[in-house]
Amino acid sequence: MKKNSLTGWKDVFTFTLKQTLRSKAFIISYAIIIVLMLISMPIVSTLTSKDNSDSTSLNTVKKVYVNNKTNISSIDFKSVLHDEKLKNISFEPMRDDYNVVSERIEKSEQESIILTISEVQDKYSLEFVKATKGPVKESNLNTLSDSIKKEFQTIKLNALGVNSSQLDMINAEVKTNVFITDINGVEVVKEDTSISDSEYWFIYGILFIVMMVNIMASTQIASSIVTEKSTRVIEYLLTSVKPLAIIVGKILGMLTAVLFQVVSMIVALFISNRITSGLSSSSGESVLSQYLPKNIFQNLNLTNIIFCLILIAVGMIIYATLAGLAGASISRLEELSEGLTMFTFINLIGAYIGMGAASVLMASGINGFVIFSFLFPLSSVFILPGALLIGKVTLPLVLAAIALQIITIVLLFKFVAKVYETLILHNGNKIKLKELIKISKTV
Template sequence: MKKSNITGWKDVFSFTFIQTIKSKAFIISFLITLVLSLFSIPLLNMIKGGGNTEDSPSPIQKVYINNETSLGSIDFKELKDKDKFSHINLETMKGNYEEIAKRIEEKETDSIILTIDEDEAQYSLTFIKSSKGSLKESDLEALSNEVSKQFEIYKRTALGISDEQLNMINAKIDTLVNFADTNGKEIIKEDTSISGAEYGFIYGLLFVLMMITTFASSQIAYSIVTEKSTRVIEYLLTSVRPLAIIVGKVLAMLSTVVIQIVSMLVLVFISNKLTSSLSSGSGKSVLSQYLPENIFGNLTIFNIVLCLIVVILGMIFYAILAGLTGATVSKLEEISEGLKLFTFTNLIGVYIALASCIVLMEAGINGFIIFSFLFPLSSPFILPGAILIGKASLPIVAASIGLQIIFIILLFKFVAKVYETLILHNGNTIKIKELFKISKTA
């Protein structure tokens, strides 16, 4: 690709960038994104029931204990030693069950009934609350966890089981299968699978990257088709080369997306800092409660830069492809037909990345995972998350970046051959076979 072929790209870049950031659609979506980013951590904390609820007094005021076992009297008085439950009135049920249940439903809505049942070799603890009161399932869950611990102690004491005997009964039995080579040397197989939290993190990041890439690339395609259908493209071609149009548009759209991503990240971290300082006296990060534990060990400047490089290269590739397919269309109503190649290619990358998420959780690193890390269509979606949880080595990342650059260069060379013909074309949508014919004759 000669330098003269992209003469005027700076003018296209400036024009597209300014028009994009001045458009109502961009301003509205950008403001919505900023607001969501700023309030994301407080909303997450609220949904998950975070804040000071862990140490604050339980809203439960009274517990009626309905003991129907042969273990003897159980009063759970040890609950009084916990600040969270020290105010709760613990009362052994003496009246009629139905009457007390009715009273709780209509009047004592901050009270509950704890029923302890015995059925052959097992015990069950049942908590009943009013359907009209303000008590939540999370309130009962906090109390039930502590009651269950206390009940285990009561049960052991009643059955005369010592701590040593209990430890022996509950002792974990591990079965270890070792493999050896022909020389009898042990083959150590490392577990490289990911946890459910890590899977959720990679999947969420993959979804966000897919949405950003698809949106940005589609905007480029729509812009090119709009200019072709309104004859604006003919005016542009009087001062710039055809290939400069797609180069300028890709870089302009990429710049706006990078601005959005950086703004989102900055506001999320600010939101996390403010929420953490307001919701906890210790200032413990709220975000750290919901992200995989090992992500903060890999959240270095170097790894963040690597992730950005992978994402940016992926966006450049898909944006060029969208611009190419958009140029095959002459009318806005035909754009869905023209974007089939881009959509199909994008879906291949996304589905490979989704499959690799599942394989990572079930089987760990294998040949398919390495392929998904290296394949330029899927690596922009799966590799950033893998880097941040420490599942992608530096050589793999370097090789992936190298392959992305090679694919971008090859795509650019192809675009350089056909783009001038495409941008001046007015008529039916150009098919893939026709694109290759044009490239051979160019």
């Protein structure tokens, strides 16, 4: 790859960036995205505060008729009332006929329920019956039933004459520690490299965002190239600019525009989060901090952020180059979806390897497959940024991944330099991969 092959890429970059930023489609989509980001945190805060208020409100059940069919005479559920959500409930032994009480609840006493406690083959059964319609919902009944079941366990043990100290002994936790030692009897400490559930979803979230941005940027690049092919703009550019300079300039121009969108989205999200936490949270706690892994901010330093941006940018250049080739291999916009089939397949391979590695990380920690996904240029852009931010990747491994990405880009650019001019001037059926390889060998 000679230096003069890149001459003029800055002009192509500037032209592409200006055209993209000025287009109506970009401006409209950018405005919609920013508005969505700004209102996202208030919506999340409103929904979560509503859930919290529901969880702390009084239970809609007002009375429980206890239908005791067991040999336990002293059944008292007063301890259940210690729960703030259940303190409004009264327990009353059922003296009337079951059908009479059931009919009364169905017609006029819909805030009451029947609790039938029976004993079948040395096993106890608790059955809850509510009105088919009324204020008592399944969630209210589930909350109450959980507390009653827990209290009934204590009532059973008391009936058997088991006191609290004996119960504590029965329920005492038994811990077993297994140590691995070497031949000298020295303990071999094995580091736990697995990730928590919240860390998994954090990695998955970054992976999903990168995949969406990657597809969006790459599709725009392919679409731009096809459009310029159909209007003959590329043919005029080829008279003064080398093919490699054109593809490099277009890729960097489109990626810059997309990354500008992404950075703006992140800034808008943090502004929304900051304003929302200041207005609606009495403790001043950030809305995002409720869902992010607790140790994320320990690894959120300038070095890690820079390496994350480098990994994403270099990885997206790889995919953008592949999308550029896909766009150049077709002649009409109508064929764009067909032309991007192979690119989409490659993109999904990288994303699915990253998803698999995230699952393995949560299940068993770092192993050979996870390290492969960190280093493989097609998957590292998806999995490595999230893993780096939660502290599961060493700096040498990150540098090795970036080096492999750069090597892949150099090889791709060499391939592009050989076939791009032929592709740009081609008008006709879509050029397949075998034909691309054949062209690269003959040029």
